Amino acid sequence: MFTLNIKTWKLLPSTPPCFSNRNLPSSSSTFTTVTMQNPPPSKPRRKSSYGTSRKSILRKSFKQEQVTFTAPFSDEPHVAIIGGGISGLLCAIYLDKRGVRSTVFDTGIHGLGGRLGTRVIDANDKHSLIFDHAAQFFTVNDSSFAQLVNAWVDKGLVKEWLGTVGELHNGGEFLPILPSTPRYIATNGMRFLADSLLSETRLVNVERPCWISKLEPFNGMWHLSENGKPCGKFDAIVIAHNGKCANRLLMTSGLPLVAKQMKRLELSSIWALLAAFEDPLPFPGNTGVPFEGAFVRGIDSVSWMGNNTKKLLAPQNDGPHCWTFLSTATYGKQNKVPQENIPTVTSSRVKEGMLEGVEAALGLSKGSLPKPSYTKLQLWGAALPTNTPGVPCIFDPFGRAGICGDWLLGSNIEAAALSGIALANHIADYIQSPGTDPGEFAVGLNQEFQPLEGHDIGQFPGLRSEEKMNEAQVYELAK
Template sequence: MYVPRIAVVGGGVSGLVLGKELASRGLHATVFDTGEHACGGRASSREAADNGRRFSFDHSTQYMTCTEGSRFESMAKEWAKEGLLAEWPADRVGTLKDGSFTPFDDGVVRYIGAGGLRPLADFLAEGSTEVVRPQWVGAMTPVGGEGPKRRWELASGPRGKPLGTFDFVAISHNGKCALRLAETAKLQDGSPAAAKTRASLQCAFGARPTEELKKQRKLILSSVWALMFAVDKPLNVKDNMEGAHIVGSEVVSWASNITAKRRHGKVRTDTDGGDTQCWVVHSTPQFARDNKCPQEAIPKSVADSVIAAMTREFERCAGLEPGSVKPVFTKVQLWGAANPLTAAGVPAVFDSETRTGACGDWCQGPPSVEAAAESALALADAIEATFSPTTARDPAAAGRLDAAKVRWAPCSGDAAALGAFPGTNVPSMGEIAAAPRREGGGGRGGRGGADNASVAAAGGAEAGVEPV
């Protein structure tokens, strides 16, 4: 009996959930991801070593919440039972403004990765039929005809290494690299072979005002700087604060004591037993836009400027004395495609005619771990209904999703700078100001004064397929 082969391009939350779901339904799911050490995309951890010491950071996703009664809530509870997630006590996470910490008091469960998010990503990857990494997918070519007869040959590039032939291709990342992949899908006459999926992956970058977002008919992605540092002397933060959305700052949007947070998962970390603390501070999307640079080769001058600006502002917001952060390790990372500012308004993109689709937190929005997982579930339902119509859990899913029309709309009003957290209220990222005018078409601008260079797509926001 022939088992349909599904290619999932991107190993972030949406891609890993999709691969696991398809495999559990009897389909052959191959997940391709560029992660050298692990899958996960934004749901990953960053390990670092310096002078014989090791440090570990949750440098992107900090925690997740669930809509009551959602499919994702059931999924998250299962992950918690597996010991992959732990609850973050409400009195340890909240909001921070001008040195005053206010813990959340809404009864919402906030899940964190036990020992970081890599164990969760590994668990999901094990559920797919196979995971191929590190592997770039740079070309998809239709073979075998139209509709039910169509299959796809994947390769590392237009003239690259063959990666196999598949009955369906699901792109579970976004940004320029996802668009470039879809643009390689051409018929013999040069016309698009996956026009619907290609159109849904049109994108642009940079934080911008809501009124401008309303005019966009594409995915708009914001950037975020992640500052990671370790201190040997615990910081004198108030009220046992371990994580906080920062209110009223133009520079930083989030701060978290990763070492303290992870201890709730009862997983020993490299810094347990001592006073060393690993911290992560995220910038605002506006600061990242105004201090952008080539993220794969960050100039030292830019890194130094960003570190200084974000450290000073974190100290101010946390009520610390200037200069009190004395790191023994420091690193910054620029996520070029950190969070969607617009959403497509569909659970997932699905095209039965071309046997292609896409999923991610940018589909239904606003961006969150739940949105990524729910999008993957919707696409899994449609793919299963296509290849196993008599036994599918939701036989009507393919037709329903096939008929869904993409309608882009801003989601910035529903999300914090880190994205959205269903079931609870978090501080909005606020209205984003227009980009500063730059003399002579370039130059220096914004706090921190980084060069106005182009920003490549990062992290597959969802997928880990584009470089991170």
């Protein structure tokens, strides 16, 4: 059992709560209410064929009035967690540890995990294909997260990745990075970790695939629905995802301060190209180092390439070589389209551009990269945060709603995990502190955002890319 007390992070400022009087409804109300003003009649407007713009959604979110719950929590409080990535899952687990029930709603068809995504093709074949197609690995910097990861290692859920990782520069120059800190991967792919985390919980329910489309406060509870279908009523809600879907969900929820903070978040877009090759890719001739992962430098279309076969399967595996190529954020922005419906012409252009980038990074002559036997292209339209408020979680105690996710602290798995744990303990503290002024539990509602530094595929605390191997070390590695 692991506990993490949010108060040790000094989340609650010594100054007055984040709410200001002008933002809050009267605390004397005895029922839950959201008042929406009816606009004056106007001429009907022709509906755009392109749908509602993101900016329009965000403007509307400021017109809603704050919902306030004043009734006590139910005898057995139940929390809805919308989003089953690592942050949402750990929020559920730590609520379970505190004796609080939760239901995780996730849109995943194949499994939980969000950006802990793994795709397996022909799983029953001895030459099956496997790809981590979002998060590639993670590092540990926080002591409490280290305890959690050590427990995962003991259970066989994750292991240290000992393969060579470095920087691959345009033209084929590969520079291995010294192993300054352990790198971790899930034993059978990142999704395996997500699918295994809830196995020891008692008070967690999972609903998937389920796309929560509406939040409604009524009679002291939050009522959730999916396209008009009721999905239950809850004492509190957690938003554990982001992007345009989260903004739409918050648009008319009665949580203007939460919606405002979600609106401030800026996200990159990243293309993931999964490609299987019958033979090993040619490594840069000037080093001969058989790397398993590389941060790509000097290529417009590719920022990372990772060999899933070497990383996840036995070294003697003689099957196809499965690679994940991730684009740069700039390339993702230049070629961004609706990820639910990628035009064929865009898919072809992006795939060709990324394969040409791989070819150039490896220092191969144009047209000499082996043709892959399998490819799959995916756009992560809301990939990674580019700014952050720098707080572990956001919580509106009057609306009994919170946000967790990596973007609140950084852009990595550690940040996501710490955020989910923080919000779970914060909600449990609030539920288990009847009679306390709710305002004392307000967190992050007016926190300013700052730009977020890191690689295009995220941050890796403790991994210092400036610590390259010298020539002698490279020679030993290549032997």
